[in-house]
Amino acid sequence: MNPVLDSLHEVQGELTTEIDDELWLAQFDALADCGYVIIENFLPNHEAAALYHYAAGLSEADWNIAGIGREQQHTLNTRVRSDQIRWLHSEVAAEAIYLNTLNNLRVRLNRRLFMGLFDYECHLARYQPGAFYKKHLDAFKGRSNRVLTTVFYLNPEWHAEDGGELVIYGTNDEILETVLPKQNTLVVFLSDTFVHEVKTAYRERFSITGWFRHNASDAHRVDPPA
Ligand SMILES: O=C(O)CCC(=O)C(=O)O
Ligand SMILES: [Fe+2]
Numbered sequence: 759m760n761p762v763l764d765s766l767h768e769v770q771g772e773l774t775t776e777i778d779d780e781l782w783l784a785q786f787d788a789l790a791d792c793g794y795v796i797i798e799n800f801l802p803n804h805e806a807a808a809l810y811h812y813a814a815g816l817s818e819a820d821w822n823i824a825g826i827g828r829e830q831q832h833t834l835n836t837r838v839r840s841d842q843i844r845w846l847h848s849e850v851a852a853e854a855i856y857l858n859t860l861n862n863l864r865v866r867l868n869r870r871l872f873m874g875l876f877d878y879e880c881h882l883a884r885y886q887p888g889a890f891y892k893k894h895l896d897a898f899k900g901r902s903n904r905v906l907t908t909v910f911y912l913n914p915e916w917h918a919e920d921g922g923e924l925v926i927y928g929t930n931d932e933i934l935e936t937v938l939p940k941q942n943t944l945v946v947f948l949s950d951t952f953v954h955e956v957k958t959a960y961r962e963r964f965s966i967t968g969w970f971r972h973n974a975s976d977a978h979r980v981d982p983p984a
Pocket of ligand 2 (some may be wrong): 894895896954
């Protein structure tokens with residue numbers, strides 16, 4: 759038996775966050791007021807640790823070089839970002855647990871903030887020493903169905919000298935937040951509003967980046983694609 763998968767199985771199907779309802783309301787209000795929120799201790803500690811061990815235990819073949827832009831116009835540009843990614847799928851037990859928890863969060867966000875979030879997609883990311891992701895927006899107004907970005911950090915130890923901070927900028931290019939990518943911290947922000955970057959990491963850095971999306975279906979295109 760795989761202890762990592764076991765511990766993930768135990769909690770499948772439940773809303774497995776450490777944060778109780780009252781605290782969630784405060785987090786949702788902060789998100790509504792500021793457009794972003796930083797949540798520490800998002801998952802039970804053992805779940806966050808299990809996700810870290812899962813990510814750190816993947817083999818080279820499990821990772822892909824990350825591209826820029828929409829999937830159809832996928833381009834590799836290692837001057838902008840140099841991380842590696844792996845999309846999560848609900849068929850993989852260790853990945854399903856995170857997808858499940860975030861889908862529960864999606865339902866709560868819709869209930870509280872009437873956001874009409876239709877689905878959630880996410881990928882693991884690995885920044886090897888020297889890797890970075892330059893300033894960017896995750897979505898352009900009117901041109902993407904990505905509404906809210908989530909970034910969840912997996913490394914159990916992280917110090918300022920390890921680099922790899924997430925920097926979130928305001929509309930005048932001022933720094934709003936500098937976030938150390940520490941295990942069990944979740945950052946949520948409006949995808950088309952906040953320019954952000956990942957500073958060069960000096961140690962291997964693992965995270966899960968995801969997007970809550972609007973339904974972009976129309977008469978010509980069914981969303982999400984089969
Ligand atoms: O890992 C992070 O802190 C942010 C990653 C990011 O901005 C992205 O993948 O779009
Ligand atoms: Fe981003």
